[in-house]
Amino acid sequence: xxxxxxxxxxxxxxxxxxxxxxxxxxxxxxxxxxxxxxxxxxxxxxxxxxxxxxxxxxxxxxxxxxxxxxxxxxxxxxxxxxxxxxxxxxxxxxxxxxxxxxxxxxxxxxxxxxxxxxxxxxxxxxxxxxxxxxxxxxxxxxxxxxxxxxxxxxxxxxxxxxxxxxxxxxxxxxxxxxxxxxxxxxxxxxxxxxxxxxxxx
Ligand code: TYD
Numbered sequence: 001x002x003x004x005x006x007x008x009x010x011x012x013x014x015x016x017x018x019x020x021x022x023x024x025x026x027x028x029x030x031x032x033x034x035x036x037x038x039x040x041x042x043x044x045x046x047x048x049x050x051x052x053x054x055x056x057x058x059x060x061x062x063x064x065x066x067x068x069x070x071x072x073x074x075x076x077x078x079x080x081x082x083x084x085x086x087x088x089x090x091x092x093x094x095x096x097x098x099x100x101x102x103x104x105x106x107x108x109x110x111x112x113x114x115x116x117x118x119x120x121x122x123x124x125x126x127x128x129x130x131x132x133x134x135x136x137x138x139x140x141x142x143x144x145x146x147x148x149x150x151x152x153x154x155x156x157x158x159x160x161x162x163x164x165x166x167x168x169x170x171x172x173x174x175x176x177x178x179x180x181x182x183x184x185x186x187x188x189x190x191x192x193x194x195x196x197x198x199x200x201x
Pocket of ligand 1: 012039067092093094095096101152153
């Protein structure tokens, strides 16, 4: 049986990465093989593109194209083979991040992202997307106390407001796939919410 594809999304500082180890543990306790991966990245080439994407200034459309180049490789080498053999894939970010950051944040036309998505994904979509949502002030405050920020993490509150709105818009337009998690509550409460959602899958 084909595996399930779960993606984690949210602004920088929304806390999504904190929860992947618990999700992996929960799935493995149910006998599921889990492939945990991330974007941009997830393959040797993708990780090299990640270094460029997170550090080098570039035109917003170049950024979009490189995100999808990394994604093409990721789907071909990691995601599809895993799903086909029945493993579940947990990806820290996927295409919703491109809609949020490159289209919502940088202003790349959504139609261009749609074209690349159609080309690169050939119908592949996540079965479930957990959107970790916090007010922008919280995410910006968390980032300020974090380690050395990358190119995206150095952006302004205005940028993150656009990101958050674009993510919420994606969630509203795809209610069957998205679950919005209120990430502005005690860590244990978020954990319980996440576990309940994963269990339904
Ligand atoms: P992130 O997932 O936040 O990793 P870490 O927690 O290690 O910092 O970093 C990835 C960054 O890449 C994040 O700022 C969002 C950005 N990004 C895009 O702009 N577009 C995309 O399509 C993807 C996948 C990520």
